[in-house]
Amino acid sequence: MQKTYYDPKDLKKFGKISEWNEQLGEKFFDYYGKVFEEGALTAREKSLIALAVSHAVQCPYCIDAYTGDGLQRGITKEEMMEAVHVAGAIRGGATLVHGVQMMNKVNKLEM
Amino acid sequence: MAVNTKVSLKKRESELAAIAKQMEVLNGEPFSDGELPTFANKIKETNQFPLRPKKLEILQVNVGYMCNQVCAHCHVDAGPDRKEIMTRETMSQILDVIKTTGAHTLDLTGGAPEMNPNFRWFVEQASAAGIQDFIVRSNLTIIRANPKYYDLPDFFKKHNIHVVSSMPHWTRGKTDKQRGDGVFDKSIKALQELNERGYGMPGSDLKLDLVYNPSGAFLPGDQASMEKDFKAALLEDFNIQFHNLFAITNLPISRFLDYLVASENYEDYMYALVEAYNPTAVQNVMCTNTISVSWDGWLYDCDFNQMLDLKVNHKIKHIKDYQEDLLLDRNIVISQHCYGCTAGAGSSCQGTVA
């Protein structure tokens, strides 16, 4: 039996999801490809956003993929770490901003 | 992963300094167990086997493995400790060939070609023989390495030499990690000096191109966008201009192979190369229009085969017996390292090919 939930080799098999639903799979990969094309944002900027989001959603496949993609594009490790901190700041902020909700509730309930 | 970048594999007496050992790695897993197709089988899929030369356009001459640098990725395993240097006698044999060759480009490489004591003599003779495009692959730092090389930019200019230079990144950190401490600053200074002579300036006939190869176990990104980034950064930070950027894939041989194996990246790297295989690139791989001559006059399909000592598959094997028309009738010697030339947009000494 497989001993871990994640296997790095599975990333290479991502395309196989189309085998069980060709129509939706193809639509997804087509969309995915288009999203990362050079547009109002450069492909380089999109790569950094993808790296940050990968950390926010904590997907090890995505982190591997967009770290490699960044290196290929000549993105420096300083830029990558700053992007990860953006993800961290938003995640932390998203937690902490709910503190206001907690405060509101306490203020309402307390005499 | 840190690599001892101070000396060549040969000097380190590394296992992989033995060419047979490198071939063993390239022919072993994941190819021997069928996990990945061999290069021969892969090009058979599109009926491109055997690989054959087309027209000879480039004569690439490696004038010796001595170099002032010891870059971590070097496919030549070059360094100050390498003593293999082309003699004037071999150069004379090449000059005889230059007089009759159909090739329009003479491409001098090394090591640091400028360190060969007969380099200038050879350039002057070859120049007089009327080569159209004369390339020197200069590592830039050599220009600042010793006062005896300070006038190289003027020498290049005098002979209208097309300078092609390596620059792994526009930041100091990435450059020095691959090529050694201080390389970045010296390279910048050398580029500024070349610019001062008119090299690399917009519209200038004095051609200055840069070579980018990844500083690690990953493939180069898109050549055009890398060129844009390099140009913007070098201009803004150092007021440096150049013509084209060639994005070159590191081939899994010599020091780069040693690094891949030692850092346990070999298998993933081969998967990445095979995955990025592009059948269209096969038509224009370097060996289809190039012959490579080693410091001791042997003939190879390319500089990479030279480092693996895979001599041309022909009864003419040495420059002293050179006959161009006969040599064109041969099958190119290939192995798994060839995947490095066919990944993505392809890779050659002139950048992408597809």
Ligand code: SF4
């Ligand atoms: S400058 Fe070129 S030849 Fe010299 S060690 Fe570096 S890659 Fe090798």
Ligand code: SF4
């Ligand atoms: S490594 Fe040499 S022989 Fe192989 S494809 Fe590249 S240029 Fe041709």
